[in-house]
Amino acid sequence: MLEVPAVAALTILILAFFVGFEVISKVPPLLHTPLMSGSNAISGITIVGAILAAGTHDGDLSKVLGFIAIVFATVNVVGGFLVTNRMLAMFQKRKPDDS
Amino acid sequence: MSNILIQFCYLLAAVLFILGLRGLTSAKTAARGNALAALGMLVAVVAVLLDQDVVDFPTVLAGIALGSALGAVLALRIQMTAMPQMVAVLNGLGGAASALVASTEIVNAVAGTGPVPEGVVPLAVALSVLVGSLTLTGSLVAFAKLQELVGGAAVVYPLQRTTNALMGAAAIAVSVLFIANPLDPALLLGLVALALLLGVLLVIPIGGADMPVVISLLNSYSGIAACATGFVLDNSALVISGALVGASGLILTKIMCDAMNRSLVNVLFGGFGAKPSAGGTEVGVETRTAIGYTPEDAAMIFSNARSVIIVPGYGMAVAQAQHVVREFSEVLREKGIRVQFAIHPVAGRMPGHMNVLLAEANVPYEELVEMDDINPQFVETDVALVIGANDVVNPAAREDTASPIYGMPILDVDRSQHVFVLKRSMNPGFAGIQNELFFNDNTMMIFGDAKATVLKLVEAVRSY
Incomplete structure (x- = not known):
């Protein structure tokens, strides 16, 4: 049941997984919460599929489902990146040795 | 836009995501990394909007607008303790x-x-x-x-x-x-x-x-x-x-x-x-009593210390005490006392929870020390201050082979000269296991709400 595109996608999947493992293993515990919220925002990439689902067909069930998916995925993307940015701004404002 | 161009945009987005995650490997580059990942998302969304199959823009844009508004309100309003x-x-x-x-x-x-x-x-x-x-x-x-x-x-x-x-x-x-x-x-x-x-x-x-x-x-x-x-x-x-x-x-x-x-x-x-699991110290058969001390008692010991390590736990988050804790650390530092924070990986309710709270309270991240780096330092530390943490400082994990948490890596607070534990009551932690630490000779309990107690500590040490 496997065909060439699926094998190609599987290849990409496994290589991406290795890259992810290598990169993320180096994230220090200090930044684990921003890592979660930031990677969470990245998983909102499903918005691409949601836009295709809602924007392609007219007036059927898939448009409704696609619309809900767009809303969910956008909350995920916008909320995720913004809240990560808010957290990281706190990590950045290191005070000089006045404290 | 042609299909091949769209595919290239997706590739660009993926590269930006990877670069963004790589930015998160250091506090200095993290914000830039997050911005790169967000840019990657923008590239991907613009690309799909240019796909010729996408024709119903009102629906798509309405969804994006609604989701963005909800997401932005959530992200900007949420308290750090609710992360x-x-x-x-x-x-x-x-x-x-x-x-x-x-x-x-x-x-x-x-x-x-x-x-x-x-x-x-x-x-x-x-x-x-x-x-x-x-x-x-x-x-x-x-x-x-x-x-x-x-x-x-x-x-x-x-x-x-x-x-x-x-x-x-x-x-x-x-x-x-x-x-x-x-x-x-x-x-x-x-x-x-x-x-x-x-x-x-x-x-x-x-x-x-x-x-x-x-x-x-x-x-x-x-x-x-x-x-x-x-x-x-x-x-x-x-x-x-x-x-x-x-x-x-x-x-x-x-x-x-x-x-x-x-x-x-x-x-x-x-x-x-x-x-309560079998083995270890059963709850309810405890006959010893841990003695409660006052913040004034503690002020004397803190004021005479040269080094203090603060160990925050979920109790600090619940009491929203991170700001007064930072204030306390500054009061100590004004007295020439060395202050560090010891962060256990599972302190709190999510990975990195304590780091975020203390960063919110303006504690410089250089003062937040990971478990493996701080543990050797407890021996030469005068006072360890445990704020709303329990199982992560239970020496039974190190010593009592019958304990359900035996083998769990802990912060060795009991090895410091004095230990103060701020706690609401003597209720055992989530694992239902009594904490031997509370009955040690060098441990002093201060009961009450963490925020109120630390506030009193600030006053007491300041006026000592």
């Missing part, structure tokens, strides 16, 4: 979005407006719907527990594991049927229903202190669901991003499990914290 809830909600929404997108593939095929799913697609739809739906309800249960809408304790009932195993088997059976008959909407609905139920059943038996593992795992699931949807749509951007997030969640899950010296299976199915 675990926020991440739980975002995980759930991401999983749900992926499951919905995968479902539309079937809806279109049934309505005759899309291709009949073939090859790997039915399998990918089943996986996306199963994992995505499970992530939604699992995250909602985690949210309810973290928000204390329901009790945070583990919910256990007879035959729980049998029930869960049967439900899991049923979900797999329906998935197989669906893969064989992908055009049967009843099977798809059945799969959704089973997955939603399974998400609830799998998370209710997990206690509050195990939440870091659950949140990490759900994070990973939201990535896996996106990845499966990538196979449904044959879209490399989803496959790559999903794999990155899946890997990230799995790494965090492993780190959290290691920090509790428990296997993932034990965390997920152990029902830890529901009842």
